[in-house]
Amino acid sequence: MSPVHPADSSSNEAHLSDLHRFQLLVSAIHDYAIYMLDPEGRVVSWNAGAQRFKGYTEAEIRGQHFSRFYTPEDQAAGIPQLALQSAAANGRFEAHGWRVRKDGTRFWANVVIDPIHAEDGRLIGFAKITRDISEQKAAADALRRSEQEFRLLVQGVTDYAIYMLDPAGRVTNWNAGAQRITGYAKDEILGEHFSRFYTPEDRASGLPDIALKAATTQGRYEHEGWRLRKDGSKFLAQALIEPLRDAEGQFVGYAKITRDITEKQEAAAALKRTEQALVQAQKMEAIGKLTGGVAHDFNNLLQVIAGNLQLLARDIAGNERAERRLQGALSGVKRGAKLASQLLAFGRRQPLEPKVVNLGRLLGATSDLFRRTLGDAVEVETVIAGGLWNTFVDVAQVENALLNLLINARDAMNGIGKLTLEVGNASLDEAYARAHADVVAGQYVLIAVSDTGSGMTPDVMAQAFDPFFSTKPEGKGTGLGLSMVYGFVKQSNGHVKIYSEPGLGTTVKLYLPRSHEAEDLPAATETRHASGGQETILVAEDDEEVCATVVDTLSELGYRVLKAHDGESALAIIQSGIPIDLLFTDVVMPGTLRSPDLARKARERIPGIAVLFTSGYTQNAIVHGGRLDPGVDLLTKPYSREDLAWKVRQVLANQASRVSTAANARTSPT
Template sequence: MDPSSKPDGDESPVSLPSEHRFQLLVNAIKDYAIYLLDSQGRVSSWNTGAERLKGYTAEEIVGQHFSRFYTPEDIATGLPARALKFAREQGKFEAEGWRVRKDGTRFWTNVHIEPVLGPEGELIGYAKITRDMSQVRFSEQALYASEQRFRLLVEGVRDYAIYMLDPAGRVTNWNAGAQLIKGYTAHEIMGQHFSRFYTSEDQRNGVPAHALQTALAEKRYEAEAWRVRKDGTRFWANVVIDAIFDEAGRHIGFAKITRDITERKRAQDEMERAREALSHAQKLEAVGRLTGGVAHDFNNFLTIIRSSVELLRRSGADEEKRERYIRAISETADRAALLTKQLLAFARQQPLRPEAFGIAQRIGSMTQVIETMLGSAVKVALALEGPLDAVKADPTQFDTALLNMVINAKDAMPEGGTLKISARSVDEVPAVRRHAAVKGAFVAISIEDSGSGIEPLTLARIFEPFFTTKPATKGTGLGLSQVYGFAKQSGGEIDVRSRVGEGTCFTLYLPRTAGEVCAATGGGLSDVPRETPRLCILLVEDNDDVGQFASGLLSALGHSVTRAGSAKEALTILEANRETLDLVFSDVVMPGMDGVDMAKEIRSRWADLPVVLTSGYSHVLAVDGDHGFALLQKPYSIQELEDFLYRAMPVVQRTG
């Protein structure tokens, strides 16, 4: 059998000559131009990579001199011949340079030429490998250009001191801005520790080291503080320090940027001083308006009281006239007391007695009063459906606030209209009067009218005390101030939206509560029995006039009164006569030990002795309940006094 013959189906590989296999390998390489030159520099072979890089086919280029790939400038200088001569003499030639494609475009190459020698060492040609390095060169040039631009940018910046520190904090470079701001030239400051720019106080307190530690730990440090120039003057600086790490993550230093913001700080300080001056002026204006309003109303009240007193003194006044004058005095005193309460509410100094109550039930119980107040020309619409959580607030003050808003709506609808009262649970108080929105659980009570609306300039001032657009006989300008004070003191807010000619909507936000709703309507004094046992009372009052009046009033009610002019005197009397005294009735504001401290002392020494405090001072009223003693607000009526005394007594004494 012929050994060269193969059975059918035998597919053993075809054996190729080694020269052919090598040619296949060279032709398969596409990223490199690999070809041979003869001893004269003419192309004698051409691979696929050479065709792709240079644009010539083998038929077009074989036999052509390789110099045609060079630029005219390189040809003019004899570079092709020098390259071959260098390769022949030195064993290889390697360089980078521009080459030209068939279409005339240029590309940057890495060229490698080696001589090819025969068996006897004779030169038979050259092996040439060319690689297109255009993209690499472009990237390198772009990076270099970018670095140069960045260096020029940093060097040219004059408003910022931009420089580097080594890991120890020594200066390693210095830009023109750093020299301008800090006064040092690069020659003077390179290698110096950056702490020399800090004030002596900051150096003693370790601020420079802390700055670097913070930058290293948190990758960034920023602050504003005083820094020191070369001439010793100080400037206010904004400083940023960033920790710098190399590709391996090693810490190699810090980048530091300093900006002189002295002028900005000076302007801010001037603005703050101007703002404080304006605020002070506005406060004085408000105090003046408040004082004028209080003086106006109280002068009116005093005129009525004084005239009534003088008429009572005149002989010949019959019983009917006397009763009218007495009623005028009483009603005017009540109006003065109400004015005081409204002022305290606006100032958030009115003592509140918060309870949990249902809004829907509370408004529902007031509907008849509201409808009567508005009259038949105004239609009242209630939108209180749906589940509403209880709120925590003073129910009596809520009634007053609601009625104040209703009165305001009525005045805006002289020809009639619609008043809508609605309530809903919300989880946020929206931005009000330039304040940010507040998250929380609230019930929003809205009173919306279809009236004339409010001008924007007026709208901005409606909560100011004594500010009113109504005639002098129509209002005091304290109704909405009371609403504002009540809302704030209750932990809520009041908002108002209005469009001229379309109407106004007030929205009162009160905090929701999960507490049990009180069945009572505020624990009024009217439920307390009026008959009070005859008591032996220690009256503590430092003002003689008030002391004499209060002593006479208590005596007129049938009580036995012992008077003390100070807390110290009262304690001395108690030490000697405790067994004969049933109750202590004391003013709060007194020189030396005040009434609250005295009451605490009495409680610690004679725990069974009841104490009733009284005051008209707003701060004392505001902290009502903090001291744990009954507090009767001045001015008070005889009935209120009797009720307080009764409630202060132990049950056994009330019934005994």
């Protein structure tokens, strides 16, 4: 045995001391599992960290193969053996994966395996270091899920364009909403400057750069304006730009959110138009009620004046001076009646008697009248389209409306110029109807009256249809012509539109609904004779002065006349059994018995009786939807002696014809 030198003994003791300290250090580490494997992978050492992570004591695990820490799936795939082979071949093996504790639970591990060689180079085992990074993985997974969910959220949004810009304003990402709103696919727009979405005018004014600078300095920029789609069309955008900074606070670009609010703005505009239409409707209703009440009393008053003047005419026959004054008074009555009629027209309270008519034929029949009205200094051109549709209107009111338009056009040209009257077919689509709250989309017959006059300013156009509004000198017009046209067209379920510019003339377009029915061809014109008869007429009129005038006029015409001042009194006379040929009743009377009910009861009691209504304002008794009820005869106040005589004869003749037809039907063989 060789003697031990003091120096060798000291070196060995130092080496053993270092090894002991290292073993103590490894054994004391709790955050890492540090242990050794023999060349076959069996555990030969075990520290406190390994026991904490995996749950095995050193006595339980020493000599066991390290593959038991792997999942069954990894064991089946041979992962433990591949790890040792890789470490031996490459000098190191590192991986992340699921590992299994003693109790079967899993944890996510970071694993490093290093080969251990003897001094002669032999592989004598492996050093294995394992760290439990489950919490870090959970945090990373949560962050990844959050980022993925956010990406899915942004990409799934289609109502908003959500994308990012780099500091220079170039697009760096693009969501589905951006593609839907602008029309650009992702690969078409990435890297492009966002200013391409702006209009040329906004680009020229530098608005894109202003927006980025404002966002950078103020922390936010919000704006509404027109933007361009890929196809060149415009949309109204609500845009928000905010600067983006990373975790260190460094500026990295901009977040941009854009919303297409075109439909929203259109809806707001449509709501405003609807509100305006409602205000207009309420104004019309108020004026209608006012004019209706005034018209009833005013027309009764005119009827008294007109009736007495006409009765007086016979007493002053031959006195030229008196006759001239009488005609002047009657002319004033007609002007008053026209004024009341225009007010009722504007208030949509006229009792219309619509028929299916071809306006081309109607204009052809009235063109001479129009030319005489306009004078020789006005050049008139009439254009009637071929294949013209029919419309369902009151013929007399169409003529009256056209006459008002032509006179207005003549006055706008100071009696000299060119006037064009066009009639054709027209269709108003849904887009037009949305832009005009009072319009129903559909097919119409269009009448357009154009002049070369002075034109209108926007302010004048806005008031053109208001009653009593006029640009003519005082005393030159009532301001009711256009308002009458407006009321008539609206009551006929049509539409009116004015196009005008100062110095360029005016065009007024009337759209009247198309009718698919055949035209009601006009009957041969009847010659009106103020003839009377000997029939018995019951006059039901609550105004004593009107009643007296009517009774005197009918008596002069030869009729036997009975009178009543309300519906109940008239019904009592009817039920008395007195023979009556015609009931002549005011539509609006006091009492509980309405005039239509009086007429019905009269027909029940006297089946062959004729009924003629009269009124200065019909309300809704015999007029519904602005149209006179079918089979109803009406004589509107104020009326002349000739109108009364003719209408009475017409109604009696029509009733006699109906009675005769019914009698023949009952007696004819079946």
